[in-house]
Amino acid sequence: MSTPTAAGVSVMDVSALCVLVDVLRDRGYAVIGPTVRDGAIVLDELDSAERLPFGWGVTLDAGTYRLRRRDDGAAFGHAAGPQSWKSYVHPARERLWSRDGDGPVVAADETPRRPYAFLGVRPCDLRALGILDRVLGQGRHPDQGYARRRDGVFIVAVECIEPGRTCFCGSMGSGPAAEEGYDLALTELLDGSGSVSSSPGTPTYLIRSGSPAGTDVLAELPATPADAELVAHARDAVDAAAERMGRSLPADGLRELMVENRESPHWDDVAARCVTCGNCTMVCPTCFCTTTEDVTDLTGEHAERWRRWDSCFDLDFSYIHGGSVRMSGASRYRQWITHKLSTWHDQFGSTGCVGCGRCIAWCPVGIDITEEVAMLRAGSPDERTTAGDGAEGPR
Numbered sequence: 290m291s292t293p294t295a296a297g298v299s300v301m302d303v304s305a306l307c308v309l310v311d312v313l314r315d316r317g318y319a320v321i322g323p324t325v326r327d328g329a330i331v332l333d334e335l336d337s338a339e340r341l342p343f344g345w346g347v348t349l350d351a352g353t354y355r356l357r358r359r360d361d362g363a364a365f366g367h368a369a370g371p372q373s374w375k376s377y378v379h380p381a382r383e384r385l386w387s388r389d390g391d392g393p394v395v396a397a398d399e400t401p402r403r404p405y406a407f408l409g410v411r412p413c414d415l416r417a418l419g420i421l422d423r424v425l426g427q428g429r430h431p432d433q434g435y436a437r438r439r440d441g442v443f444i445v446a447v448e449c450i451e452p453g454r455t456c457f458c459g460s461m462g463s464g465p466a467a468e469e470g471y472d473l474a475l476t477e478l479l480d481g482s483g484s485v486s487s488s489p490g491t492p493t494y495l496i497r498s499g500s501p502a503g504t505d506v507l508a509e510l511p512a513t514p515a516d517a518e519l520v521a522h523a524r525d526a527v528d529a530a531a532e533r534m535g536r537s538l539p540a541d542g543l544r545e546l547m548v549e550n551r552e553s554p555h556w557d558d559v560a561a562r563c564v565t566c567g568n569c570t571m572v573c574p575t576c577f578c579t580t581t582e583d584v585t586d587l588t589g590e591h592a593e594r595w596r597r598w599d600s601c602f603d604l605d606f607s608y609i610h611g612g613s614v615r616m617s618g619a620s621r622y623r624q625w626i627t628h629k630l631s632t633w634h635d636q637f638g639s640t641g642c643v644g645c646g647r648c649i650a651w652c653p654v655g656i657d658i659t660e661e662v663a664m665l666r667a668g669s670p671d672e673r674t675t676a677g678d679g680a681e682g683p684r
Contacts (some may be wrong), residue, residue: 299495301496303362303493305510321405322335330347331372342409354370373572373647377438384593386594469499475528476527508638541631545629559661569652570600575642602618
């Protein structure tokens with residue numbers, strides 16, 4: 290009696306990752322994926338799947354990120370690192386134009402480049418890319434640089450079966466399963482399940498296509514149809530990961546909670562800890578704010594205009610003629626979290642948080658967005674002031 294298969298899902302062993310990277314490179318993609326460098330798992334261009342962080346994991350907590358050795362050969366056994374894919378489609382610095390002397394203004398270099406293939410995109414980051422697409426790539430005035438870099442990106446998603454302590458994508462509806470927005474989706478199994486790998490600790494990968502381009506690439510990989518039992522096992526592993534999230538941020542009522550607590554004294558408590566460094570906005574996969582700078586050489590003959598990431602924690606971020614609007618750390622933190630969880634809905638139709646937990650891990654003083662929301666929820670009505678009672682709130 291033959292074993293029933295699950296339609297559209299295949300299984301392959303770890304050596305197939307090398308084939309996948311080679312196939313993508315042969316098709317002209319610059320393959321970007323995780324690798325180990327400088328004591329962290331970071332994103333970089335891969336010339337081979339051998340550069341993936343096999344056997345490496347991370348230990349995460351508020352204000353804590355540590356690289357650690359695993360006791361298996363997992364390539365994707367780690368949670369979100371210090372970088373997100375945003376840095377490739379919306380780079381931290383971008384030259385807008387240059388000019389020499391009285392010569393013409395020369396637009397930014399638009400030399401054709403290889404399209405990106407993102408390997409190892411977590412479901413939370415898939416959601417983040419979708420949010421950036423709405424913010425920067427759509428509307429009446431899309432960002433042309435973003436659209437150019439985003440066009441043709443091939444995405445290989447990896448579902449999570451081992452969330453980190455700072456992860457809360459399950460409560461935000463953005464993981465740990467990959468639902469949409471990918472060309473190929475992988476599920477990495479390490480318990481010896483399946484017909485490809487029989488030894489625990491050696492990865493086996495379920496793979497499925499999410500687009501015609503993904504189907505085309507999948508046809509070149511050494512994969513075989515997966516049986517229904519293995520597919521069910523992988524689904525159970527992903528579902529179990531949702532139950533093991535280290536944190537949660539209930540989405541219901543967040544929008545209203547932020548509005549109701551605009552003048553809460555809790556912002557002063559946060560400000561007593563926050564150093565307004567802007568780390569949370571730099572590592573956030575959806576923060577998109579920028580500013581521009583004009584620079585010249587020492588002779589004054591050559592000038593350039595650059596766009597770079599900016600942060601609402603910067604004192605000059607809200608500067609208008611006469612001074613900055615948000616002078617205090619309390620008001621700047623309130624602006625960030627209120628925009629992310631509340632007014633983002635008014636602008637873009639969704640929350641701006643995907644539950645990746647980067648802002649928690651990379652905050653130098655360990656401020657935790659989930660704990661701050663819990664504190665606001667716990668505050669009794671008589672501890673709060675309202676906008677109309679004469680209190681000015683943090684400024």
